[in-house]
Amino acid sequence: MTNPDKYVVITGGSKGLGYEFAKLYAREQFNLILVARDEKELTKAAKELEENHGIHCHTFAYDLSDMGEIDKFHKVTKEKNLEVAILINNAGFGYWGKFDKMDPAMQIEMLNLNITGLSHLTRLFVNDMIKSGSGKILNVSSIASFTPTPFCATYAASKTYVKYFSQALDYELRDKNISVSTLCSPDFLSGFQKRAGNPNLIPKGPYVGTAEGVAKVAFKQFMKNKRVITPYSLFGLITCYLENHVPMPDGIKINIRKWIVEKEYMAK
Numbered sequence: 617m618t619n620p621d622k623y624v625v626i627t628g629g630s631k632g633l634g635y636e637f638a639k640l641y642a643r644e645q646f647n648l649i650l651v652a653r654d655e656k657e658l659t660k661a662a663k664e665l666e667e668n669h670g671i672h673c674h675t676f677a678y679d680l681s682d683m684g685e686i687d688k689f690h691k692v693t694k695e696k697n698l699e700v701a702i703l704i705n706n707a708g709f710g711y712w713g714k715f716d717k718m719d720p721a722m723q724i725e726m727l728n729l730n731i732t733g734l735s736h737l738t739r740l741f742v743n744d745m746i747k748s749g750s751g752k753i754l755n756v757s758s759i760a761s762f763t764p765t766p767f768c769a770t771y772a773a774s775k776t777y778v779k780y781f782s783q784a785l786d787y788e789l790r791d792k793n794i795s796v797s798t799l800c801s802p803d804f805l806s807g808f809q810k811r812a813g814n815p816n817l818i819p820k821g822p823y824v825g826t827a828e829g830v831a832k833v834a835f836k837q838f839m840k841n842k843r844v845i846t847p848y849s850l851f852g853l854i855t856c857y858l859e860n861h862v863p864m865p866d867g868i869k870i871n872i873r874k875w876i877v878e879k880e881y882m883a884k
């Protein structure tokens with residue numbers, strides 16, 4: 617799969633899970649394109665990756681919640697003749713709280729990034745992949761995608777969108793030699809908790825991992841074309857299976873989720 621003429625795009629590749637993915641691809645000698653908003657963080661990450669692994673790493677500072685900026689990012693990759701073999705749609709953020717009390721501008725920004733931006737960026741690169749005859753896409757969803765989740769109602773639903781979108785798109789692109797996988801990530805400590813509104817939170821429970829551990833499992837399974845990736849502990853896998861395959865009224869599922877979120881995320 618390694619090809620020095622082709623690139624792996626990682627959105628949100630400067631920090632957290634995205635940076636862990638970047639390290640894994642760099643270790644395997646893939647050249648990289650990282651996108652995030654903070655130029656300084658991007659430059660720092662790229663320097664480390666290039667020095668440690670001898671690869672090329674391009675960085676682009678764009679806000680992917682803005683469709684105009686996504687168009688500009690795609691255009692610049694074309695102008696520079698950077699052919700993309702793998703797209704990892706990782707940039708995203710959560711926002712916890714009571715729906716009616718949350719800042720509407722931040723809600724819209726989150727939905728623009730997690731749903732609209734992810735779909736638009738995918739649309740642009742899918743066309744290039746179809747022309748080049750192959751491609752791979754990984755869309756980062758969450759454990760929150762499985763069940764309606766009070767107090768992060770919009771975030772959890774945005775990740776359900778990512779999962780369903782990925783599965784349907786994978787079906788559509790089957791005859792084009794393009795696979796689309798989705799990572800239903802467990803919780804892990806990163807910049808995520810601060811942006812979601814609870815900077816002191818340390819994630820705990822059966823659905824918790826580390827950014828490094830989640831990226832390692834996801835990288836391996838994605839490169840083997842696994843379509844829905846669930847890197848949980850055995851207990852997490854069992855409870856996830858029960859939650860999704862044992863018939864249970866939605867009311868019970870929602871109450872379990874509400875209890876987890878209240879306990880973990882709403883506690884200050």
Ligand SMILES: NC(=O)c1ccc[n+]([C@@H]2O[C@H](COP(=O)([O-])OP(=O)(O)OC[C@H]3O[C@@H](n4cnc5c(N)ncnc54)[C@H](OP(=O)(O)O)[C@@H]3O)[C@@H](O)[C@H]2O)c1
Pocket residue numbers: 627628629630631632633634651652653654655657678679680681706707708709710729756757758759801802803804805806807808809811819827
């Ligand atoms: N952490 C968890 O517990 C958890 C659990 C399940 C799923 N996830 C998912 O995992 C993914 C990565 O999250 P993380 O925990 O690694 O978060 P993180 O540490 O906050 O990193 C987020 C990355 O995305 C970039 N980013 C954020 N907003 C952006 C925007 N508007 N345009 C371009 N880039 C943007 C950030 O850089 P800039 O700030 O410089 O833009 C950063 O590189 C997200 O999709 C998240 O929903 C996380």
